[in-house]
Amino acid sequence: GENVEQHPSTLSVQEGDSAVIKCTYSDSASNYFPWYKQELGKRPQLIIDIRSNVGEKKDQRIAVTLNKTAKHFSLHITETQPEDSAVYFCAASIEGKLIFGQGTELSVKP
Amino acid sequence: GAGVSQTPSNKVTEKGKYVELRCDPISGHTALYWYRQSLGQGPEFLIYFQGTGAADDSGLPNDRFFAVRPEGSVSTLKIQRTERGDSAVYLCASSLKSGVYGYTFGSGTRLTVV
Numbered sequence A: 001g002e003n004v005e006q007h008p009s010t011l012s013v014q015e016g017d018s019a020v021i022k023c024t025y026s027d028s029a030s031n032y033f034p035w036y037k038q039e040l041g042k043r044p045q046l047i048i049d050i051r052s053n054v055g056e057k058k059d060q061r062i063a064v065t066l067n068k069t070a071k072h073f074s075l076h077i078t079e080t081q082p083e084d085s086a087v088y089f090c091a092a093s094i095e096g097k098l099i100f101g102q103g104t105e106l107s108v109k110p
Numbered sequence B: 001g002a003g004v005s006q007t008p009s010n011k012v013t014e015k016g017k018y019v020e021l022r023c024d025p026i027s028g029h030t031a032l033y034w035y036r037q038s039l040g041q042g043p044e045f046l047i048y049f050q051g052t053g054a055a056d057d058s059g060l061p062n063d064r065f066f067a068v069r070p071e072g073s074v075s076t077l078k079i080q081r082t083e084r085g086d087s088a089v090y091l092c093a094s095s096l097k098s099g100v101y102g103y104t105f106g107s108g109t110r111l112t113v114v
Helices: none
Strands: A004-007 A010-014 A018-024 A034-037 A047-049 A056-060 A063-067 A072-077 A086-094 A097-100 A102-110 B004-006 B012-013 B017-025 B033-039 B043-049 B053-056 B065-068 B076-078 B087-094 B109-113
Touching: A004 A086, A010 A018, A018 A102, A047 A056, A047 A063, A072 A086, A086 B043, A097 B033, A097 B043, B004 B087, B012 B017, B012 B043, B017 B087, B017 B109, B033 B076, B043 B065, B043 B076, B076 B087
Parallel strands: A010 A102, B012 B109
Antiparallel strands: A004 A018, A018 A072, A034 A047, A034 A086, A056 A063, A063 A072, A086 A097, A086 A102, B004 B017, B017 B076, B033 B043, B033 B087, B043 B053, B065 B076, B087 B109
16 A cells, blocks of 8 residues: 655754655555644644646745655745744545655744 | 534543544535544544545454444544553544545544543
């Protein structure tokens, strides 16, 4: 079945710096890749997604890139702010469901 | 409703007891998913429904876990003979169509087995 690996598990950056989180997936049939942000004690919330027919997508300070050949995708956050601190999860769709990575705890220090 | 609603928000039960967790998805969402999230981990797939039928129950850990969605809307996750290892946050999500849209998650039910 699909396996999604996410790195790093923790990431600490200074306010204003960029943050990059990377994921790899195993099943070449996966065609949809969302990213979720989860604050402590709250539900995961969709922040951006990308489909397999697109290589990059941007939404203000957030961007996602996809390399289907290498089966990896990445989340880029620019000009980080303290409110970006949270756990971020990548996911890949397979057979109608999403398989999630293990999460990255991002800490943005003021 | 406006969002995915899960009840109860917290449940403490004794080892060996039976529990039911409820999920009320967004109106019109045909796909409904159950996940389990342990501390420090990503959501782990349990089961998903497309309409009333379980399209994929491959994530259910054993036969103590069962889920239903009899009318294609509300779903109930049932756990028999609970064990301490079942303690986790159980998340429900719904989407307009399976597999091609992001989920909207509920706030989860925190299950603690003592």
